[in-house]
Amino acid sequence: MVVLETRRLLLRHLEPRDAPALLAVFGNPEVMRFSDHGVRDLPWVEGWLAGCLESYRQRGFGPYAVVGRESGEVVGYCGLTHHPDLGGRPEVALGYRLARSRWGRGYASEAVTALLAYALHTLRLRRVVAQIDPHNLASVRVAEKAGMRYERDLLLEGYTHPDRLYVVTAPS
Numbered sequence: 817m818v819v820l821e822t823r824r825l826l827l828r829h830l831e832p833r834d835a836p837a838l839l840a841v842f843g844n845p846e847v848m849r850f851s852d853h854g855v856r857d858l859p860w861v862e863g864w865l866a867g868c869l870e871s872y873r874q875r876g877f878g879p880y881a882v883v884g885r886e887s888g889e890v891v892g893y894c895g896l897t898h899h900p901d902l903g904g905r906p907e908v909a910l911g912y913r914l915a916r917s918r919w920g921r922g923y924a925s926e927a928v929t930a931l932l933a934y935a936l937h938t939l940r941l942r943r944v945v946a947q948i949d950p951h952n953l954a955s956v957r958v959a960e961k962a963g964m965r966y967e968r969d970l971l972l973e974g975y976t977h978p979d980r981l982y983v984v985t986a987p988s
Contacts, residue, residue, distance in 0.1 A: 820934055827895075843856060848913075850952045877895065877935075911946070
């Protein structure tokens with residue numbers, strides 16, 4: 817099911833058949849450089865996809881496949897995840913990863929901007945956060961370009977250093 821369309825991208829519900837394309841994302845060391853968990857294997861990707869499908873059923877949103885409009889190819893994901901306790905409060909967090917071959921083309925900014933508008937105006941969420949490694953300057957730029965602002969540092973259990981929490985809120 818297509819959720820959003822931009823000039824160059826479609827964001828749609830993920831499906832089990834997307835596992836190989838997402839393995840190329842989650843299995844790439846460059847893409848996973850800022851992950852505290854490192855590269856992932858196919859069983860992990862399949863489990864993650866099952867969790868995404870469950871999120872659609874339970875919450876009505878989740879991570880979405882990012883698909884090139886012209887190619888029809890899955891080039892990554894971009895979406896929303898509910899966290900019952902992120903730094904002491906429940907949050908809906910934005911997350912995305914794109915195939916290394918798609919970096920530097922503005923796809924992340926295009927997908928994130930569209931997704932945040934959808935979250936605030938269609939889903940009527942009051943607040944969306946993004947947890948970003950402070951060394952991931954490209955993701956910081958994407959968040960800021962999409963209207964998110966730094967709120968505070970956040971050190972989660974099991975992490976070796978604090979991440980930065982970026983926030984966007986619905987207009988009053």
